[in-house]
Amino acid sequence: MTTELQNTGDNFVTAPDVAYSIIVQKILDGEFPPGMQLSRRKMAEITNVSVIPVIEALKRLEEDGLVESKPKWGSYVTIPTVEKVNDSLEAREAIECQIARILSERMTDEQFNELYQIAERLDTVPYAEDTIELSRNAHLRFHKTLAEFSGNAKLVNMFERINLFWILCNALTVRAKDVEYPRYWHRKLMDDIRSGDPDRAEASMREHVRDSKGRIIESVRNSHY
Amino acid sequence: MTTELQNTGDNFVTAPDVAYSIIVQKILDGEFPPGMQLSRRKMAEITNVSVIPVIEALKRLEEDGLVESKPKWGSYVTIPTVEKVNDSLEAREAIECQIARILSERMTDEQFNELYQIAERLDTVPYAEDTIELSRNAHLRFHKTLAEFSGNAKLVNMFERINLFWILCNALTVRAKDVEYPRYWHRKLMDDIRSGDPDRAEASMREHVRDSKGRIIESVRNSHY
DNA sequence: ATTGACACACTGTTATAACAGTTATATCTT
DNA sequence: AAGATATAACTGTTATAACAGTGTGTCAAT
Numbered sequence: 294m295t296t297e298l299q300n301t302g303d304n305f306v307t308a309p310d311v312a313y314s315i316i317v318q319k320i321l322d323g324e325f326p327p328g329m330q331l332s333r334r335k336m337a338e339i340t341n342v343s344v345i346p347v348i349e350a351l352k353r354l355e356e357d358g359l360v361e362s363k364p365k366w367g368s369y370v371t372i373p374t375v376e377k378v379n380d381s382l383e384a385r386e387a388i389e390c391q392i393a394r395i396l397s398e399r400m401t402d403e404q405f406n407e408l409y410q411i412a413e414r415l416d417t418v419p420y421a422e423d424t425i426e427l428s429r430n431a432h433l434r435f436h437k438t439l440a441e442f443s444g445n446a447k448l449v450n451m452f453e454r455i456n457l458f459w460i461l462c463n464a465l466t467v468r469a470k471d472v473e474y475p476r477y478w479h480r481k482l483m484d485d486i487r488s489g490d491p492d493r494a495e496a497s498m499r500e501h502v503r504d505s506k507g508r509i510i511e512s513v514r515n516s517h518y
Numbered sequence: 519m520t521t522e523l524q525n526t527g528d529n530f531v532t533a534p535d536v537a538y539s540i541i542v543q544k545i546l547d548g549e550f551p552p553g554m555q556l557s558r559r560k561m562a563e564i565t566n567v568s569v570i571p572v573i574e575a576l577k578r579l580e581e582d583g584l585v586e587s588k589p590k591w592g593s594y595v596t597i598p599t600v601e602k603v604n605d606s607l608e609a610r611e612a613i614e615c616q617i618a619r620i621l622s623e624r625m626t627d628e629q630f631n632e633l634y635q636i637a638e639r640l641d642t643v644p645y646a647e648d649t650i651e652l653s654r655n656a657h658l659r660f661h662k663t664l665a666e667f668s669g670n671a672k673l674v675n676m677f678e679r680i681n682l683f684w685i686l687c688n689a690l691t692v693r694a695k696d697v698e699y700p701r702y703w704h705r706k707l708m709d710d711i712r713s714g715d716p717d718r719a720e721a722s723m724r725e726h727v728r729d730s731k732g733r734i735i736e737s738v739r740n741s742h743y
Numbered sequence: 744a745t746t747g748a749c750a751c752a753c754t755g756t757t758a759t760a761a762c763a764g765t766t767a768t769a770t771c772t773t
Numbered sequence: 774a775a776g777a778t779a780t781a782a783c784t785g786t787t788a789t790a791a792c793a794g795t796g797t798g799t800c801a802a803t
Contacts (some may be wrong), residue, residue, distance in 0.1 A: 530794095549800080555784090557783085557784070557785090558785065558786095559783095559784085559785095569786095570787095573785090573786090587785095589785085590784080590785060590786085591784075591785075592784060592785065593785095655777090
Protein backbone atom coordinates (compact mmCIF):
# COMPACT_ATOMS: atom_id res chain seq x y z
CA MET A 294 0.00 0.00 0.00
CA THR A 295 2.95 2.33 -0.47
CA THR A 296 1.54 3.72 -3.70
CA GLU A 297 1.83 7.33 -2.61
CA LEU A 298 5.46 7.14 -1.66
CA GLN A 299 6.85 6.71 -5.15
CA ASN A 300 9.66 8.94 -6.33
CA THR A 301 8.13 10.42 -9.47
CA GLY A 302 11.20 11.47 -11.39
CA ASP A 303 12.79 14.56 -9.95
CA ASN A 304 10.55 15.86 -7.18
CA PHE A 305 10.84 13.55 -4.23
CA VAL A 306 7.83 13.15 -1.99
CA THR A 307 9.03 12.47 1.52
CA ALA A 308 7.09 10.58 4.16
CA PRO A 309 6.64 13.76 6.24
CA ASP A 310 5.05 15.39 3.18
CA VAL A 311 2.53 12.58 2.97
CA ALA A 312 1.67 12.71 6.65
CA TYR A 313 1.46 16.49 6.63
CA SER A 314 -0.91 16.76 3.69
CA ILE A 315 -3.25 14.10 5.05
CA ILE A 316 -3.42 15.63 8.53
CA VAL A 317 -3.85 19.18 7.21
CA GLN A 318 -6.73 17.99 5.09
CA LYS A 319 -8.46 16.32 8.01
CA ILE A 320 -8.02 19.38 10.22
CA LEU A 321 -9.41 21.77 7.63
CA ASP A 322 -12.26 19.38 6.85
CA GLY A 323 -13.22 19.37 10.51
CA GLU A 324 -12.60 15.65 10.89
CA PHE A 325 -9.95 16.56 13.47
CA PRO A 326 -11.75 19.35 15.38
CA PRO A 327 -10.03 21.96 17.58
CA GLY A 328 -8.80 20.51 20.85
CA MET A 329 -8.54 16.94 19.53
CA GLN A 330 -5.37 15.17 20.58
CA LEU A 331 -3.24 13.89 17.72
CA SER A 332 -1.35 10.85 18.92
CA ARG A 333 1.84 10.21 16.99
CA ARG A 334 1.21 6.49 16.73
CA LYS A 335 -2.34 6.93 15.53
CA MET A 336 -1.28 9.55 13.00
CA ALA A 337 1.39 7.13 11.82
CA GLU A 338 -1.21 4.44 11.38
CA ILE A 339 -3.63 6.70 9.54
CA THR A 340 -1.05 8.11 7.18
CA ASN A 341 0.76 4.81 6.59
CA VAL A 342 4.16 6.11 7.64
CA SER A 343 6.15 5.53 10.80
CA VAL A 344 6.35 7.75 13.86
CA ILE A 345 9.51 9.62 12.82
CA PRO A 346 8.03 11.42 9.81
CA VAL A 347 4.86 12.10 11.80
CA ILE A 348 6.95 14.04 14.32
CA GLU A 349 8.18 16.29 11.55
CA ALA A 350 4.70 16.68 10.08
CA LEU A 351 3.28 17.71 13.47
CA LYS A 352 6.14 20.11 13.90
CA ARG A 353 5.32 21.77 10.60
CA LEU A 354 1.70 22.00 11.60
CA GLU A 355 2.83 23.67 14.80
CA GLU A 356 4.76 26.23 12.77
CA ASP A 357 1.59 26.84 10.79
CA GLY A 358 -0.32 27.47 13.99
CA LEU A 359 -2.74 24.62 13.29
CA VAL A 360 -1.41 22.45 16.11
CA GLU A 361 -0.05 23.07 19.58
CA SER A 362 1.95 20.83 21.87
CA LYS A 363 2.51 20.34 25.55
CA PRO A 364 5.87 18.71 26.29
CA LYS A 365 5.63 15.10 27.40
CA TRP A 366 1.91 15.21 26.81
CA GLY A 367 1.29 15.49 23.11
CA SER A 368 -0.12 17.56 20.27
CA TYR A 369 -3.66 18.77 19.71
CA VAL A 370 -5.48 20.84 17.12
CA THR A 371 -5.23 24.53 17.96
CA ILE A 372 -8.29 26.06 19.57
CA PRO A 373 -8.73 29.46 17.91
CA THR A 374 -9.17 31.74 20.89
CA VAL A 375 -9.91 35.41 20.41
CA GLU A 376 -6.38 36.24 21.50
CA LYS A 377 -4.75 33.92 18.99
CA VAL A 378 -6.91 35.17 16.15
CA ASN A 379 -6.08 38.74 17.10
CA ASP A 380 -2.36 38.00 17.17
CA SER A 381 -2.59 36.27 13.85
CA LEU A 382 -4.41 39.16 12.24
CA GLU A 383 -1.88 41.68 13.51
CA ALA A 384 0.90 39.54 12.08
CA ARG A 385 -0.97 39.20 8.81
CA GLU A 386 -1.36 42.97 8.72
CA ALA A 387 2.40 43.40 9.15
CA ILE A 388 3.21 41.05 6.28
CA GLU A 389 0.58 42.19 3.82
CA CYS A 390 1.18 45.89 4.37
CA GLN A 391 4.86 45.41 3.68
CA ILE A 392 3.99 43.45 0.55
CA ALA A 393 1.75 46.30 -0.58
CA ARG A 394 4.57 48.77 -0.04
CA ILE A 395 7.01 46.68 -2.05
CA LEU A 396 4.55 46.16 -4.88
CA SER A 397 3.84 49.86 -5.06
CA GLU A 398 7.50 50.36 -5.90
CA ARG A 399 8.25 47.33 -8.04
CA MET A 400 5.42 45.72 -9.98
CA THR A 401 5.42 45.02 -13.70
CA ASP A 402 2.48 45.76 -16.00
CA GLU A 403 1.85 42.04 -16.51
CA GLN A 404 1.72 41.48 -12.76
CA PHE A 405 -0.70 44.37 -12.31
CA ASN A 406 -2.95 43.10 -15.08
CA GLU A 407 -3.03 39.58 -13.68
CA LEU A 408 -3.88 40.85 -10.21
CA TYR A 409 -6.46 43.29 -11.51
CA GLN A 410 -8.29 40.50 -13.31
CA ILE A 411 -8.61 38.52 -10.10
CA ALA A 412 -9.67 41.67 -8.23
CA GLU A 413 -12.37 42.34 -10.80
CA ARG A 414 -13.74 38.83 -10.47
CA LEU A 415 -13.78 39.13 -6.69
CA ASP A 416 -15.71 42.40 -6.85
CA THR A 417 -18.28 41.21 -9.37
CA VAL A 418 -18.98 37.57 -8.56
CA PRO A 419 -21.47 37.62 -5.70
CA TYR A 420 -20.56 35.82 -2.52
CA ALA A 421 -23.53 33.50 -2.68
CA GLU A 422 -24.02 30.04 -1.22
CA ASP A 423 -23.28 28.16 -4.42
CA THR A 424 -20.22 30.18 -5.39
CA ILE A 425 -18.72 30.49 -1.93
CA GLU A 426 -16.06 27.87 -2.56
CA LEU A 427 -15.12 29.46 -5.88
CA SER A 428 -15.04 32.94 -4.47
CA ARG A 429 -13.06 31.95 -1.42
CA ASN A 430 -10.43 30.24 -3.55
CA ALA A 431 -10.15 33.27 -5.78
CA HIS A 432 -9.72 35.42 -2.71
CA LEU A 433 -6.96 33.21 -1.40
CA ARG A 434 -5.23 33.21 -4.77
CA PHE A 435 -5.43 36.99 -4.89
CA HIS A 436 -3.51 37.42 -1.66
CA LYS A 437 -1.13 34.57 -2.43
CA THR A 438 -0.29 36.12 -5.81
CA LEU A 439 0.28 39.49 -4.18
CA ALA A 440 2.78 37.82 -1.86
CA GLU A 441 4.58 36.03 -4.67
CA PHE A 442 4.86 39.14 -6.82
CA SER A 443 6.73 40.85 -4.00
CA GLY A 444 9.67 38.70 -5.03
CA ASN A 445 10.59 38.23 -1.38
CA ALA A 446 10.88 34.55 -0.45
CA LYS A 447 10.79 35.24 3.29
CA LEU A 448 7.60 37.27 3.07
CA VAL A 449 5.98 34.59 0.91
CA ASN A 450 6.94 31.99 3.47
CA MET A 451 5.60 34.00 6.38
CA PHE A 452 2.40 34.72 4.52
CA GLU A 453 1.71 31.07 3.82
CA ARG A 454 2.17 30.24 7.49
CA ILE A 455 -0.21 32.88 8.70
CA ASN A 456 -2.63 32.06 5.95
CA LEU A 457 -3.22 28.45 6.98
CA PHE A 458 -4.46 29.42 10.43
CA TRP A 459 -6.65 31.99 8.77
CA ILE A 460 -8.13 29.35 6.48
CA LEU A 461 -8.88 27.18 9.50
CA CYS A 462 -10.70 30.02 11.25
CA ASN A 463 -12.72 30.71 8.15
CA ALA A 464 -13.62 27.07 7.69
CA LEU A 465 -14.80 26.91 11.28
CA THR A 466 -16.81 30.05 11.55
CA VAL A 467 -17.63 32.19 8.57
CA ARG A 468 -20.84 31.66 6.69
CA ALA A 469 -21.58 33.02 3.23
CA LYS A 470 -24.14 35.55 4.40
CA ASP A 471 -21.62 37.15 6.75
CA VAL A 472 -19.40 38.31 3.92
CA GLU A 473 -20.27 41.27 1.74
CA TYR A 474 -17.64 43.23 -0.10
CA PRO A 475 -18.11 46.78 -1.37
CA ARG A 476 -18.36 46.87 -5.14
CA TYR A 477 -14.87 48.17 -5.87
CA TRP A 478 -13.15 46.84 -2.79
CA HIS A 479 -10.31 44.88 -4.41
CA ARG A 480 -9.92 47.07 -7.45
CA LYS A 481 -9.50 50.09 -5.21
CA LEU A 482 -6.73 48.28 -3.39
CA MET A 483 -4.99 47.56 -6.67
CA ASP A 484 -5.33 51.17 -7.77
CA ASP A 485 -3.80 52.37 -4.52
CA ILE A 486 -0.88 50.00 -4.96
CA ARG A 487 -0.55 51.06 -8.58
CA SER A 488 -0.27 54.71 -7.51
CA GLY A 489 3.39 54.16 -6.65
CA ASP A 490 3.02 55.74 -3.22
CA PRO A 491 4.07 53.21 -0.55
CA ASP A 492 2.20 54.97 2.23
CA ARG A 493 -1.02 55.03 0.27
CA ALA A 494 -0.63 51.39 -0.75
CA GLU A 495 0.03 50.38 2.84
CA ALA A 496 -2.90 52.35 4.24
CA SER A 497 -5.24 50.79 1.73
CA MET A 498 -4.03 47.29 2.53
CA ARG A 499 -4.33 47.93 6.24
CA GLU A 500 -7.93 48.93 5.80
CA HIS A 501 -8.51 45.87 3.65
CA VAL A 502 -7.11 43.47 6.26
CA ARG A 503 -8.82 45.12 9.19
CA ASP A 504 -12.16 45.02 7.47
CA SER A 505 -12.42 41.30 8.14
CA LYS A 506 -11.09 41.54 11.67
CA GLY A 507 -14.23 42.41 13.59
CA ARG A 508 -16.30 39.84 11.76
CA ILE A 509 -13.85 37.01 12.40
CA ILE A 510 -13.31 37.88 16.05
CA GLU A 511 -17.04 37.88 16.60
CA SER A 512 -17.45 34.51 14.90
CA VAL A 513 -14.66 33.00 16.96
CA ARG A 514 -16.12 34.39 20.17
CA ASN A 515 -19.39 32.66 19.41
CA SER A 516 -17.88 29.25 18.71
CA HIS A 517 -16.63 27.71 21.92
CA TYR A 518 -14.39 24.68 21.67
CA MET B 519 28.76 11.22 29.19
CA THR B 520 25.04 11.91 29.16
CA THR B 521 25.41 14.60 31.79
CA GLU B 522 23.59 17.24 29.76
CA LEU B 523 20.48 15.20 29.16
CA GLN B 524 19.26 15.16 32.72
CA ASN B 525 15.70 16.11 33.49
CA THR B 526 16.25 18.90 35.98
CA GLY B 527 12.97 18.98 37.82
CA ASP B 528 10.19 20.55 35.79
CA ASN B 529 11.67 21.96 32.63
CA PHE B 530 12.58 19.09 30.36
CA VAL B 531 15.55 19.52 28.06
CA THR B 532 14.99 17.44 24.96
CA ALA B 533 17.74 15.98 22.82
CA PRO B 534 16.85 18.30 19.90
CA ASP B 535 17.31 21.25 22.27
CA VAL B 536 20.81 20.05 23.10
CA ALA B 537 21.77 19.52 19.46
CA TYR B 538 20.24 22.83 18.40
CA SER B 539 22.04 24.95 20.97
CA ILE B 540 25.41 23.36 20.26
CA ILE B 541 25.11 23.76 16.49
CA VAL B 542 23.81 27.33 16.71
CA GLN B 543 26.75 28.23 18.86
CA LYS B 544 29.25 26.77 16.43
CA ILE B 545 27.63 28.53 13.48
CA LEU B 546 27.60 31.92 15.18
CA ASP B 547 31.17 31.41 16.40
CA GLY B 548 32.28 30.79 12.84
CA GLU B 549 33.42 27.25 13.58
CA PHE B 550 30.84 26.10 11.04
CA PRO B 551 31.32 28.72 8.30
CA PRO B 552 28.75 29.53 5.58
CA GLY B 553 28.54 26.82 2.95
CA MET B 554 29.83 24.06 5.23
CA GLN B 555 27.89 20.85 4.96
CA LEU B 556 26.37 19.60 8.20
CA SER B 557 26.15 15.82 8.03
CA ARG B 558 23.48 14.40 10.28
CA ARG B 559 25.69 11.60 11.53
CA LYS B 560 28.57 13.93 12.32
CA MET B 561 26.27 16.38 14.08
CA ALA B 562 24.88 13.47 16.06
CA GLU B 563 28.39 12.46 17.06
CA ILE B 564 29.40 16.00 18.02
CA THR B 565 26.30 16.69 20.06
CA ASN B 566 26.14 13.26 21.69
CA VAL B 567 22.60 12.52 20.55
CA SER B 568 21.30 10.25 17.82
CA VAL B 569 20.31 11.17 14.29
CA ILE B 570 16.60 11.64 14.96
CA PRO B 571 16.90 14.68 17.25
CA VAL B 572 19.54 16.11 14.94
CA ILE B 573 16.99 16.11 12.14
CA GLU B 574 14.68 18.26 14.23
CA ALA B 575 17.52 20.56 15.28
CA LEU B 576 18.55 21.11 11.65
CA LYS B 577 14.95 21.75 10.75
CA ARG B 578 14.69 24.45 13.39
CA LEU B 579 17.89 26.00 12.10
CA GLU B 580 16.35 25.98 8.65
CA GLU B 581 13.34 27.86 9.98
CA ASP B 582 15.73 30.36 11.48
CA GLY B 583 17.40 30.85 8.12
CA LEU B 584 20.78 29.73 9.43
CA VAL B 585 20.76 26.50 7.45
CA GLU B 586 19.52 25.43 4.03
CA SER B 587 18.90 21.98 2.62
CA LYS B 588 18.89 20.28 -0.73
CA PRO B 589 16.70 17.19 -0.74
CA LYS B 590 18.61 13.92 -0.81
CA TRP B 591 21.85 15.86 -0.53
CA GLY B 592 22.00 17.43 2.90
CA SER B 593 22.12 20.60 4.94
CA TYR B 594 24.68 23.37 4.89
CA VAL B 595 25.18 26.68 6.66
CA THR B 596 23.35 29.46 4.81
CA ILE B 597 25.50 31.66 2.63
CA PRO B 598 24.24 35.21 3.21
CA THR B 599 23.82 36.50 -0.33
CA VAL B 600 22.77 40.08 -0.98
CA GLU B 601 19.35 38.86 -2.02
CA LYS B 602 18.76 36.89 1.17
CA VAL B 603 19.92 39.74 3.37
CA ASN B 604 17.64 42.09 1.49
CA ASP B 605 14.65 39.77 1.87
CA SER B 606 15.41 39.36 5.54
CA LEU B 607 15.62 43.09 6.13
CA GLU B 608 12.32 43.71 4.36
CA ALA B 609 10.70 41.07 6.53
CA ARG B 610 12.28 42.55 9.61
CA GLU B 611 10.93 45.94 8.60
CA ALA B 612 7.44 44.49 8.34
CA ILE B 613 7.56 42.97 11.81
CA GLU B 614 9.23 45.82 13.63
CA CYS B 615 7.07 48.51 12.10
CA GLN B 616 3.96 46.66 13.15
CA ILE B 617 5.39 46.28 16.64
CA ALA B 618 6.02 50.02 16.75
CA ARG B 619 2.43 50.70 15.73
CA ILE B 620 1.08 48.40 18.41
CA LEU B 621 3.31 49.87 21.10
CA SER B 622 2.25 53.38 20.15
CA GLU B 623 -1.28 52.39 21.06
CA ARG B 624 -0.73 50.12 24.03
CA MET B 625 2.37 50.57 26.15
CA THR B 626 2.45 51.07 29.90
CA ASP B 627 4.56 53.67 31.68
CA GLU B 628 6.76 50.97 33.17
CA GLN B 629 7.37 49.47 29.77
CA PHE B 630 8.27 52.87 28.35
CA ASN B 631 10.66 53.61 31.19
CA GLU B 632 12.40 50.26 30.85
CA LEU B 633 12.84 50.72 27.12
CA TYR B 634 13.94 54.31 27.46
CA GLN B 635 16.68 53.29 29.85
CA ILE B 636 18.10 50.82 27.35
CA ALA B 637 17.76 53.42 24.59
CA GLU B 638 19.69 55.94 26.64
CA ARG B 639 22.50 53.51 27.23
CA LEU B 640 22.65 52.68 23.53
CA ASP B 641 22.89 56.34 22.61
CA THR B 642 25.55 57.25 25.16
CA VAL B 643 27.86 54.23 25.37
CA PRO B 644 30.26 54.54 22.44
CA TYR B 645 30.46 51.67 19.98
CA ALA B 646 34.16 51.10 20.55
CA GLU B 647 36.25 47.97 20.13
CA ASP B 648 36.24 46.97 23.78
CA THR B 649 32.54 47.61 24.37
CA ILE B 650 31.27 46.18 21.09
CA GLU B 651 30.03 42.97 22.65
CA LEU B 652 28.27 44.85 25.44
CA SER B 653 26.73 47.36 23.09
CA ARG B 654 25.61 44.74 20.62
CA ASN B 655 23.89 42.75 23.34
CA ALA B 656 22.13 45.85 24.61
CA HIS B 657 20.98 46.58 21.08
CA LEU B 658 19.59 43.09 20.68
CA ARG B 659 17.83 43.30 24.03
CA PHE B 660 16.31 46.62 23.04
CA HIS B 661 14.63 45.19 19.97
CA LYS B 662 13.73 41.94 21.70
CA THR B 663 12.06 43.84 24.52
CA LEU B 664 10.16 45.95 22.04
CA ALA B 665 8.84 42.75 20.48
CA GLU B 666 7.86 41.24 23.80
CA PHE B 667 6.04 44.35 24.97
CA SER B 668 3.81 44.16 21.93
CA GLY B 669 2.09 41.31 23.75
CA ASN B 670 1.73 39.46 20.46
CA ALA B 671 3.21 35.95 20.63
CA LYS B 672 3.23 35.49 16.86
CA LEU B 673 5.13 38.70 16.27
CA VAL B 674 7.62 37.79 18.97
CA ASN B 675 8.13 34.42 17.35
CA MET B 676 8.61 35.89 13.89
CA PHE B 677 11.01 38.48 15.24
CA GLU B 678 13.22 35.91 16.93
CA ARG B 679 13.44 33.94 13.70
CA ILE B 680 14.46 36.89 11.61
CA ASN B 681 16.78 38.08 14.30
CA LEU B 682 19.01 34.99 14.33
CA PHE B 683 19.92 35.38 10.66
CA TRP B 684 20.59 39.02 11.35
CA ILE B 685 22.95 38.10 14.19
CA LEU B 686 24.79 35.74 11.88
CA CYS B 687 25.26 38.45 9.27
CA ASN B 688 26.52 40.84 11.89
CA ALA B 689 28.94 38.30 13.31
CA LEU B 690 30.31 37.66 9.84
CA THR B 691 30.70 41.15 8.53
CA VAL B 692 30.24 44.18 10.71
CA ARG B 693 33.24 45.72 12.41
CA ALA B 694 33.05 48.20 15.25
CA LYS B 695 34.28 51.15 13.23
CA ASP B 696 31.47 50.68 10.69
CA VAL B 697 28.78 51.48 13.23
CA GLU B 698 28.07 55.00 14.38
CA TYR B 699 24.70 56.01 15.77
CA PRO B 700 23.43 59.57 15.92
CA ARG B 701 23.37 60.84 19.49
CA TYR B 702 19.62 60.59 20.06
CA TRP B 703 18.88 57.78 17.63
CA HIS B 704 17.13 55.33 19.95
CA ARG B 705 15.60 57.89 22.26
CA LYS B 706 14.02 59.62 19.28
CA LEU B 707 12.50 56.30 18.26
CA MET B 708 11.05 55.87 21.73
CA ASP B 709 9.65 59.39 21.70
CA ASP B 710 7.98 58.78 18.36
CA ILE B 711 6.41 55.60 19.67
CA ARG B 712 5.39 57.39 22.85
CA SER B 713 3.57 60.04 20.81
CA GLY B 714 0.62 57.69 20.40
CA ASP B 715 0.47 58.21 16.65
CA PRO B 716 0.86 54.80 14.90
CA ASP B 717 1.91 56.36 11.60
CA ARG B 718 4.62 58.42 13.23
CA ALA B 719 5.85 55.45 15.27
CA GLU B 720 5.95 53.29 12.18
CA ALA B 721 7.78 55.85 10.08
CA SER B 722 10.38 56.32 12.75
CA MET B 723 10.94 52.59 13.09
CA ARG B 724 11.19 52.19 9.33
CA GLU B 725 13.90 54.78 9.21
CA HIS B 726 15.65 53.06 12.10
CA VAL B 727 15.66 49.66 10.40
CA ARG B 728 16.65 50.99 7.00
CA ASP B 729 19.54 52.91 8.45
CA SER B 730 21.50 49.70 8.85
CA LYS B 731 20.46 48.29 5.50
CA GLY B 732 23.00 49.92 3.22
CA ARG B 733 25.87 49.19 5.57
CA ILE B 734 25.01 45.52 5.94
CA ILE B 735 24.39 44.95 2.24
CA GLU B 736 27.75 46.46 1.45
CA SER B 737 29.51 44.29 4.03
CA VAL B 738 27.86 41.16 2.69
CA ARG B 739 28.75 42.07 -0.88
CA ASN B 740 32.40 42.31 0.10
CA SER B 741 32.55 38.96 1.88
CA HIS B 742 32.37 36.17 -0.67
CA TYR B 743 31.77 32.68 0.60
C1' DA C 744 -18.78 5.56 51.18
C1' DT C 745 -14.29 7.64 50.76
C1' DT C 746 -9.54 7.69 50.06
C1' DG C 747 -5.22 6.00 48.98
C1' DA C 748 -2.02 3.26 46.27
C1' DC C 749 -0.81 0.40 42.66
C1' DA C 750 -0.98 -1.30 38.01
C1' DC C 751 -2.01 -0.92 33.30
C1' DA C 752 -2.63 1.45 29.08
C1' DC C 753 -1.89 5.07 26.96
C1' DT C 754 1.39 9.08 25.65
C1' DG C 755 6.01 11.18 23.88
C1' DT C 756 11.07 10.34 23.22
C1' DT C 757 14.94 8.63 20.89
C1' DA C 758 18.67 5.06 19.93
C1' DT C 759 19.70 1.40 16.54
C1' DA C 760 19.88 -0.29 12.19
C1' DA C 761 18.41 -1.16 7.58
C1' DC C 762 17.34 1.03 3.14
C1' DA C 763 18.21 4.19 -0.65
C1' DG C 764 20.10 7.69 -3.09
C1' DT C 765 24.63 10.53 -4.52
C1' DT C 766 29.26 11.29 -5.41
C1' DA C 767 33.84 10.49 -6.02
C1' DT C 768 37.35 7.31 -6.94
C1' DA C 769 39.48 3.44 -8.77
C1' DT C 770 39.49 0.05 -12.20
C1' DC C 771 38.69 -1.81 -16.56
C1' DT C 772 38.11 -1.43 -21.45
C1' DT C 773 39.08 0.64 -25.76
C1' DA D 774 46.32 7.72 -22.44
C1' DA D 775 41.29 8.67 -22.37
C1' DG D 776 36.88 7.48 -21.52
C1' DA D 777 33.32 4.74 -19.49
C1' DT D 778 31.84 1.80 -15.95
C1' DA D 779 31.73 -0.33 -11.53
C1' DT D 780 32.53 0.06 -6.73
C1' DA D 781 33.09 2.08 -2.24
C1' DA D 782 32.27 5.58 0.99
C1' DC D 783 29.78 8.90 1.94
C1' DT D 784 24.98 11.19 2.30
C1' DG D 785 19.77 11.44 3.71
C1' DT D 786 15.58 8.66 4.92
C1' DT D 787 12.71 6.13 7.89
C1' DA D 788 10.94 1.71 10.09
C1' DT D 789 11.40 -0.92 14.44
C1' DA D 790 11.72 -1.21 19.07
C1' DA D 791 13.08 -0.02 23.64
C1' DC D 792 12.80 3.56 27.20
C1' DA D 793 10.39 6.91 30.04
C1' DG D 794 7.02 9.68 31.62
C1' DT D 795 1.51 10.65 32.42
C1' DG D 796 -2.92 9.76 33.37
C1' DT D 797 -6.67 6.70 34.57
C1' DG D 798 -9.17 3.19 36.46
C1' DT D 799 -9.50 -0.39 39.78
C1' DC D 800 -9.01 -2.53 44.07
C1' DA D 801 -8.07 -2.62 48.85
C1' DA D 802 -7.88 -0.43 53.27
C1' DT D 803 -9.83 2.88 56.26
